[in-house]
Amino acid sequence: MKFDLHTHHHRCGHAVDEIESYIRSAIDLGLSAIGISDHSPYFAAEEDHPSPGLAMAKSEFPKYIEEVVKLKKQYEGKIEVLVGVESDYFTDSIKLYADIYRKYPIDYLIGSIHISGGKHISDRGLWTVLDEEQLELEKFIYFDLLQQAAKSGVFQIIGHMDLIRRYYKDFMQSCGPLVEKTMQVFAETDAVYEVNTSGIERGEGINPCREVLEIASHYGVKVTFGSDSHRPMRVGEHWDSTITLLKQLGYKELIMFRNLKPVSISI
Template sequence: MKFDLHTHHFRCGHADGNIRDYIEAGIQAGLQVIGISDHSPFLCSEEDQAFPHIYMAKSQLAAYVQEVLQLKKEYAGRIDVLLGLETDYFPEYAELYRSTLAQYPFDYLIGSVHNTEGISIFNKNRWNNLSTARKIAVKQGYYELIAESARSGMFQILGHIDAMKGNYPLFSEITADESVERALKIIGECGVAIEINTSGKTKLVGGWYPSDAILERALHYGVAVTFGSDAHVPSRVGDEWEQVRTRLREIGFTEWVYYKEKKKVTVPL
């Protein structure tokens, strides 16, 4: 059973192609299941589309859902199309997101932390001139947010949980092991999955999210894993799926999961 739960399309403003393009790419890649999970609207603003190159407009959400559901019917029997969404976790607006998204029949939600202290995690300049102690505090805050997103109960999957290394590879060397360990323990206790996300190859760090070291500790805490290419172009759908499966087996995982109607489906590795 081959699946990819993390794909984007033109509505978010920084991906190419429409939803059908990604479904067709999934079929070409040999997928049996594809999740469509574009970026949710930025609900914290009164503007319809506060950040047009990051999030879809609020007015587009219903049409997005309708299009995915229509394509799910059209492609039934060829590939199982799942309705997902990737949404940021903002603690102060969690209930707004929870109540808004509950109106739609999502198969799963991916919770991702893309900003801390009001700055993008991918902004490499945020690290300029920071002391060692301050870097540790930033990393600790990042993992505190990830742990809180797991506890929120809003998400089936947590996205790219060490993506802060994307444009700052030295992030992995910042000593905050206790915070990472605590986050993984909470994720395991909450029964939320983490994705192996192969889009790190498009950033300065290269490779995948999360690191092997994090995956080894995730296995220790019984954290479920899933796969997401985080494709922003159709050609990346299913990218490096086989390599990820092989590495998970080497680490000691025996299964991975996807979600349908917010219910976990377990797939042997």
């Protein structure tokens, strides 16, 4: 059974097309389930829409959930549509976020660290100017946030957990012990991590990389799949090669979520 839990659409301001286009693409590609997981608004901000290119407005969030719920019913029997959110994790406002999510019929939440040490991880200009000493400090901040996100218990899935890899010349040499500790925390907190295939097109490979997947497998951390599509044609991308790799590493199942409950999918 093929599925994809990580997809976006136009509301976040940097993905294209309607939610329904992603669902149709998933049907065409033979997926049995698709999770819609657009970026959470900045709920703690004073303004309704502080970063139009990064996330939806706060006032859009109820409409977003309502639309996915409507599509879930509309496509019943053709494909299973799941209500997800890719949520930022911010230490100071996690309670606010959790209180909001509790009000909605959400199937799963992906907790992702996009901002670490005050810097957006996709903003290369802010990272490539850092010297080795500064990067040494940044890695502790980033992995601590990942562990906090898992321990918060708010998220079913942790997104693209080695995203800062792109800024480290020898990532495993530099961050291996932190990866190991983080995977232990994921195992203890029953956090499922995602294999995110969006980096393949950018020449960065999958997140996490094979070495991290091996550590995750060693600690028995469970895994799910997400293409992180920002265009409908990308839905389910690199599913086959990901499954082959996970099987090589000893995985026998993937996890998806319905109504916040894990569901095992044999591979």
